[in-house]
Amino acid sequence: MVLDAPVSGDVPRVPLQLSRKCLVASLQIDLTEEVLDQFRTDLLEALQATEAVGVIIEVSGLDVIDVEEFDALRKTMVMVQLMGAKTVIAGLRPGVVSSLVQLDAATDEVDAAMNLDDAFERIEALVAGDGDEVEE
Amino acid sequence: MSTALELLELYQLEYDDLKRIQSFGGGASAHIEAVVDDWYLWMEKQPEYDEFFADPMILNRVKRMVQDYWRDFLQAQVDDIYVEKRNRIGLTHARIGLPLAVYFAAMNVLNSLWLHVPNEAEDDTLVLMESLTKLVNLDTAVVVIAYADYVNDTIREQSTALLEMSTPVTQIWDGILLIPIVGIIDSKRSQDIMNAALAKIAETQARVFIMDISGVAVVDTAVANYLIKITKATRLMGCESIISGVSPAIAQTIVDLGINVGTVKTTATMRDALSGAFKRMGMEITYGS
Numbered sequence: 001m002v003l004d005a006p007v008s009g010d011v012p013r014v015p016l017q018l019s020r021k022c023l024v025a026s027l028q029i030d031l032t033e034e035v036l037d038q039f040r041t042d043l044l045e046a047l048q049a050t051e052a053v054g055v056i057i058e059v060s061g062l063d064v065i066d067v068e069e070f071d072a073l074r075k076t077m078v079m080v081q082l083m084g085a086k087t088v089i090a091g092l093r094p095g096v097v098s099s100l101v102q103l104d105a106a107t108d109e110v111d112a113a114m115n116l117d118d119a120f121e122r123i124e125a126l127v128a129g130d131g132d133e134v135e136e
Numbered sequence: 137m138s139t140a141l142e143l144l145e146l147y148q149l150e151y152d153d154l155k156r157i158q159s160f161g162g163g164a165s166a167h168i169e170a171v172v173d174d175w176y177l178w179m180e181k182q183p184e185y186d187e188f189f190a191d192p193m194i195l196n197r198v199k200r201m202v203q204d205y206w207r208d209f210l211q212a213q214v215d216d217i218y219v220e221k222r223n224r225i226g227l228t229h230a231r232i233g234l235p236l237a238v239y240f241a242a243m244n245v246l247n248s249l250w251l252h253v254p255n256e257a258e259d260d261t262l263v264l265m266e267s268l269t270k271l272v273n274l275d276t277a278v279v280v281i282a283y284a285d286y287v288n289d290t291i292r293e294q295s296t297a298l299l300e301m302s303t304p305v306t307q308i309w310d311g312i313l314l315i316p317i318v319g320i321i322d323s324k325r326s327q328d329i330m331n332a333a334l335a336k337i338a339e340t341q342a343r344v345f346i347m348d349i350s351g352v353a354v355v356d357t358a359v360a361n362y363l364i365k366i367t368k369a370t371r372l373m374g375c376e377s378i379i380s381g382v383s384p385a386i387a388q389t390i391v392d393l394g395i396n397v398g399t400v401k402t403t404a405t406m407r408d409a410l411s412g413a414f415k416r417m418g419m420e421i422t423y424g425s
Contacts, residue, residue, distance in 0.1 A: 097334055097372045
């Protein structure tokens with residue numbers, strides 16, 4: 001099910017999909033401040049509307065993510081957690097990871113997965129663990 | 137490599153220069169053998185002579201090549217084939233490891249030997265020498281550039297090999313990567329390790345990355361921070377890091393320095409790390425009955 005198909009407007013929107021009770025956001029456009037603001041609003045509203053248990057932010061389409069963009073994504077993920085859902089970022093590229101870590105981006109609360117399959121598994125494990133850090 | 141035309145312009149060799157060398161060469165080429173033989177009398181006195189010309193077969197072949205070289209030189213047909221021949225000479229010298237100093241000295245001696253060859257053409261000797269020197273310089277430049285390129289390529293290959301040796305990230309099981317780190321970790325090396333690890337994780341879809349630091353010489357605040365950074369990076373790829381080989385000394389240093397390793401998993405032995413990795417992958421080792 002595709003929610004909130006991009007409408008023609010000033011700000012390009014990130015498509016959100018509901019799959020296996022998870023909202024999947026696939027980021028493939030340049031992350032300007034407006035795009036990130038719009039994305040956050042869309043995502044949180046969709047989360048409330050669909051009562052999804054998890055949110056997967058899929059970024060394998062992005063070759064570059066700078067520290068500010070990553071921080072905006074991280075804050076969005078914290079907001080999702082505050083609304084009671086689990087959230088995982090998936091598909092970060094080696095080059096992106098390398099530069100983020102070199103630039104000391106805050107990554108501590110971020111749960112990451114290699115690809116969508118792993119992300120779904122991770123969310124299921126987190127839901128099963130009911131919020132506690134899943135051991136092994 | 138530059139083309140013949142570019143080189144001619146660079147070394148200010150005019151048509152007249154080449155013409156002058158050619159007309160001198162008409163008479164002088166009869167003396168090539170004598171000049172080359174004279175040159176070898178000089179060469180014999182050099183310490184490198186025994187190393188490179190001990191074998192008479194090699195000596196004869198090289199002598200013939202030197203004669204061909206000067207025959208080409210005196211014909212002064214400076215085209216791309218001519219340049220390519222000089223280029224190959226440079227590569228050969230670099231490959232056999234003939235020092236450039238010897239090459240320069242040899243060219244210098246040869247250059248002055250031509251002075252004693254009777255100049256049958258009517259040209260002024262001074263002007264002729266100028267032309268000869270220009271062409272000798274052009275030749276020397278091509279040879280030296282080829283030599284330097286060869287040496288630089290070798291160095292580049294070696295440092296690539298060294299880099300790969302210093303970051304031996306290996307897949308030891310499905311989804312499990314291992315790197316034994318030996319020696320000193322500095323910021324450059326930690327970055328190399330991180331990049332190698334991330335590339336390998338993306339390639340093999342690994343879930344666990346074991347860093348064995350039992351061979352690391354010194355663990356101080358900087359090194360610990362590098363290691364923590366690497367674990368953060370692999371975690372962003374969805375791959376958990378385990379640091380194994382934490383010796384009593386290292387454990388003590390980490391606590392004494394007040395380094396917060398956070399949630400990084402550490403084990404004393406590689407065996408513990410491996411068994412943790414298997415557990416993480418949902419695998420279990422059973423012993424046959």
